[in-house]
Amino acid sequence: MNVLIIGGAGMVGQKLVQRLAIDERLGDREIGAVELFDVVEASVPDSSFEITASTGDLSDQSTAAALVAMRPDVIFHLAAVVSGEAEADFAKGYRINLDGTRYLLDAICAAEDYCPRIVFTSSIAVFGAPYPEAIGDEFLTTPLTSYGTQKAIGELLLSDFTRRGMMDGVGIRLPTICVRPGRPNKAASGFFSNIIREPLAGKEAVLPVSDDVRHWHASPRSAVGFLIRAATIPSEEVGTRRNLTMPGISVTVGDQIEALRSVAGDQVVARIRREPDEAIIRMVDGWPRNFDPQRAIRLGFEADASFEDIIRVHVEDELGGNIS
Amino acid sequence: MNVLIIGGAGMVGQKLVQRLAIDERLGDREIGAVELFDVVEASVPDSSFEITASTGDLSDQSTAAALVAMRPDVIFHLAAVVSGEAEADFAKGYRINLDGTRYLLDAICAAEDYCPRIVFTSSIAVFGAPYPEAIGDEFLTTPLTSYGTQKAIGELLLSDFTRRGMMDGVGIRLPTICVRPGRPNKAASGFFSNIIREPLAGKEAVLPVSDDVRHWHASPRSAVGFLIRAATIPSEEVGTRRNLTMPGISVTVGDQIEALRSVAGDQVVARIRREPDEAIIRMVDGWPRNFDPQRAIRLGFEADASFEDIIRVHVEDELGGNIS
Incomplete structure (x- = not known):
């Protein structure tokens, strides 16, 4: 089978293709070729x-x-202008995230006798406060960002085009990916990863919110697992509701720090510096904290077992097992 | 103030402009001019x-x-390719209902120093089975038609553009309008009106479903009331969730028939002929039956008091008070 990864140069796209190169198959089918498409040229792993x-x-x-x-045969549509940029550049966000997605779906429709599985990465940003204690599978989507709006529209298009038999779509709402590898980024959510990744690498990290802030996480390895499950799950098991909130781990920042302490010790935790940032505090206040994603769990999507596991995944996959 | 009604030639648009002509004002502001825009030329009432x-x-x-x-100052966006046509003609539905709506919102954005109230008529078709007993204000939108998909996308765009201060939008999800005046139409939902309107006019009507089918109704007069409330409600009262399920009356077909009997008598009811239609039965099975629209009620949107009242509105407004 042939696979297309749109957004193949991004962090998740790269993790996915590395996994495919190792597996050599997707579900029970052998992979013939993979194309990585992106705005910048993606790294190509050996395979x-x-x-x-x-x-x-x-x-x-x-x-x-x-x-x-x-x-x-399978298209992973991971490409998007991220949350902060879609908010800062209104026109660009709509052009890439909405128009780009629609062009892709329209192109699939226009191809005769062609009905690929398309896996669309949506986001928990489709939800907007106020929330229940844990957001269930029947909670409404009222995004409070343009990015969330564009993802919610992508979900609706995916469902309708799938219902009409023009494609076989599955949308998955990824938790915040933690620990995100690479350098600290300026995304408002970056600190969730920074406070783990930087101390583990012997560097200081800034924590801009209080310890009781709760959020919803999955490791990059789990995210790749979600993508593969979404690419291979039988269509009829998904049913008419094609978009699924992925499972994750709901923890407070305090829980994250205690998990870091148990995996890496006090000396590593001491590298976290508390420096409250009112702008980030206000933004984070509107973010989802916890979910009850029963459908996805029932459909075989598996999250990390604990936040300690999320840290261990990072140490294994990014640090070769070593903590500074 | 100046008012634009897009879809001004349609049934609801005509009822709205007739009401505005009588009121001479919208809320506490005097009307200066009204433009009726549509694909066909709208009738213009005296005013x-x-x-x-x-x-x-x-x-x-x-x-x-x-x-x-x-x-x-106020734009009513009522224009749409209706449900059946949007399903039959995929491209046309998306072109008018999605692209047309987006062009409208983009044009408003592009106008400097301009932030009109825009009232968007959405639909209960944004919801898709399976449903709870009564659909609450936090229930997800998983439309099962292209029309419902296009309306749900319109809602998302309206919210985001409003959140960003580009317009002041309010979306209202209308119940099925009953009794729809005019001739029987071929919409699958047409029978809900046909079984009231035709017998009252001395004609036979076909009932294609069983008496226990439950549905959600509002009179044309209530629909106009919703539009006027949506045009005049203070923006801050609506808050960040700009789309509201309108109140209505949940009754079974059997309840409708008994209401007709109490208003018009056995002789009129006898004009209803039962002729089950499997295709319609299957379609109706997926439709919403009942809602619990607490937000809209709290915000002052008022439904008819009973299905008898819905029939009386029809007799007053369409039949000059006379029953055949």
Whole structure:
């Protein structure tokens, strides 16, 4: 089978293709080739099958048609202008996240005798406060960001196009990915990862919110597991509601810190410096804290077992097992 | 103040402009002019202020810019390709209901120093089975038609554009309008009105479903009341969730028939002929039956008091008080 990863140069796209290179298959089917598409050229891991990297602009209507012309059996649509940028640049967010997604779906529709599985990464940003204690599978989507709005619209299109038999879509709402590897980024949510990753690497990290802030996390490894499950789950098991809130771990920042202490010790925890940031505190206040994603769990999507496990995944996958 | 009614030739648009012509004001502001825009030329009622009718195609991007150039204070966006047609003609539904709505919102954004109230008529078609006993204000939108999908997307855009201060939008999910005046139409939901309107006019009506089918209704008069409340409600009272399920009356077909009997007698009820239609039975099975629209009720939206009242509204407004 052939696989297309749109957003293949991103963190999740890279983790996914590395996993596919190791597995050599997706579900029970052998992989013939993988194409990594992104705005910048993706790194290509070693593998037994062909992996190509291509670049382009998804908001150019002809791009999607060219991608679909190769008739991949599975399309992972991971590409998006992220939350902060979609808020800062209104037009760009709509152009890439909404128009780009629609061009892709329209291109799939337009191809005759073609009905690929498309896995769409949505986000918990489709939800907006006020929330119940834990957000269930029947809670409404009232996003409070343009990014969340664009993802919620993508979900609706995916459902309708799937219902009409034009594609076989599954949308998955990823938790905040933690521990995000790489350098500290300026996303408001970055501190959830920074306070784990930086101290583990011997560096100081700033914590801008109080210890009782609760949030919803999954490791990059779990995120890749979700994508693979979403790519291989039988369509009829999903039913008419094609978008699923993924499982995760709900912990407070205090819980995160105690997990770090139990995995890496007091000396590592001491590298976290508390420096409240009112702007971030206000933003985080509107974010979801906890979910009750029964459908996804029933459908075989598996989260990390604990936040300690999330830290251990990071140490194994990013630090070669070593803590500074 | 100036008012634009997009979809001004439709049943609800006509009822609305007739009411505005009588009231001469919208809330506490005197009306200066009303423009009725539609694909066909709207009838213009007598009034003390200027009413103009214009025609055009909302899916032509330049149309919205021209409509917005006149800077109406309130825009009622009632225009849509209806449910059956949006399902039969996939491209047309998306072109008018999604692209047309987006062009309108984009045109409002593009106008400087302009932030009109826009009232968007959404629909209970944004919901999809399975449902709880009564659908509450926090129930998810998983439409099972392309029309419902397009309306749900319109709701999301309206919320986001309003949140960003580009307009002041309120979306209202209308119940099925009953008794719909005019001739029997072929909409699958038409029978809810047909079985009341036709017998009252001395004609036979076909009932294609069983008496225990429950549905959610509002009179045309109530629908106009909803529109006027949505046009005049203070924005801060609505809050961040800009889309509201309107109140209505939940009755079974059997209840409708008994209400008809109590208003018009056995002889009128005898004109209903039962003729089950499997296709309609299957479709209706997926429709919402009952709601618990607490937010809208708290915000002052008022439904009819009973189905008998819905029938009396029809007899007064359409039949001059006379039953055949």
